[in-house]
Amino acid sequence: LERLIVSIEALVTSIEGSASVLKKVLVVDDSPTVRQQVGLALQQAGFETLEAADGAAGLAMIKTDPTIGMVILDVNMPHMNGLEMLEAVKATGRHAALPIIMLTSEGQQGLLDRAKKAGARGWIVKPFKADLLVVTVRKLLVA
């Protein structure tokens, strides 16, 4: 019985740890205003946010920070664009299940198809509606 209790406590600790992980969202965008606006909307809803200014920096953060539970990713960025970063993240296998939403002013079907094929979970056209973004993030993090 004691072993069972210890196991349950460990499970509870693990679940609590997972919950805090799920709340951390990485925002990758070269525009400081977009990073700030996404960050504020999510922080007001209770999420913790991290920021990266391009795909290369975002990819590096995902590799080093295991607490990141979700990524909101711009497409057009210097150094490494969002689609390249998406494909690089999914290619690692380790982060294949990490939910990534593209947030971009692009709306071409070809780009959507490429993102979907690479494993993105959604596509939001800028300028986004903050309350809908929060609902979407909450839905994907809970799921």
Add this chain to the structure above:
Amino acid sequence: MSLTELAANKVSGGEGSLRRRLGRTLIASLSDFRTLMMQRINEVNSTTEREVLAAAASVAAVVSGATAHARRVNEMVVSIYGHDGGGVAAAVARQSAGLRRFFTSVSRDIARQESAAERAQHHLLRITKAASDTAHLASAARLLALNARIEAARVGGHGNCFSTIAGEMQHLAEEITKANEFIDSVATRMSKDLPEVAESARALKASSEELSQDLTVATGEVEREVEGMRDMIRRIIDQSEHEMTALVTSSHAALSHMQFQDVIAQALLRLDPALYELQLRHARELGVEELAGQVRAPQQTEIGGDKPVDQSNAGEIVLF
């Protein structure tokens, strides 16, 4: 050579040479224009970006401050009145119930006093009647002693025993009369005091009942006030939550509007690649392809190319 001079046909040479000179001038002018334009665009974008960052930070500060303030107010209200004012209501209800119990107990005690006084008056009447009966008894004893004395005198020496009995009866009658007088005096004093006690108890009972009624009215008013206060607190908390929701919604709307700064900034930056493409086309069309390699490439190009600022599908969310 300026474009104006070219237009005025003030140059010499063949048509091909003219086109090439025109091409070189046009491409050079476009390069100058692109440089100046990008300088201005970067200035505009930098300024609007700085201002929007500050505006969004201000909005966030307002929301954060209002949220913290509302939270503090709610915490204060809850700490004072309970989650719905029930703390004060419960305290007042407890006080009211305690006071009612106290006055009920007092009224009961006073009623017992009044009843005891009435019973005492009844017993006093019985005592007075008993004293009266005893007085008759003493009178009868005196009469009997007198008769015994007369009978003793008539029979002479043989009546000595009657004379002794007559004397004892006379003495008994006198003792009874003394005792009766004492009882009478006590009864007289009690008959004066007891009605005052009974009247005092009745008056106390009446004032206690009046006070109890006043208390009932007063506590009823306090309870109604407390209930009103509970409603008010519920409304304050509900309104506070409603206003906070509205404030967050408004701040979200403001953040949504502010994103147009980035959309417009990107649209302005897309002018440079468009002009770059125009330069390359002119270089081809005006026969100066060798200049195409010297034209400065744009700093940044977008995957999807140029697009309108106000897109019809802006804000659209597609989940895969």
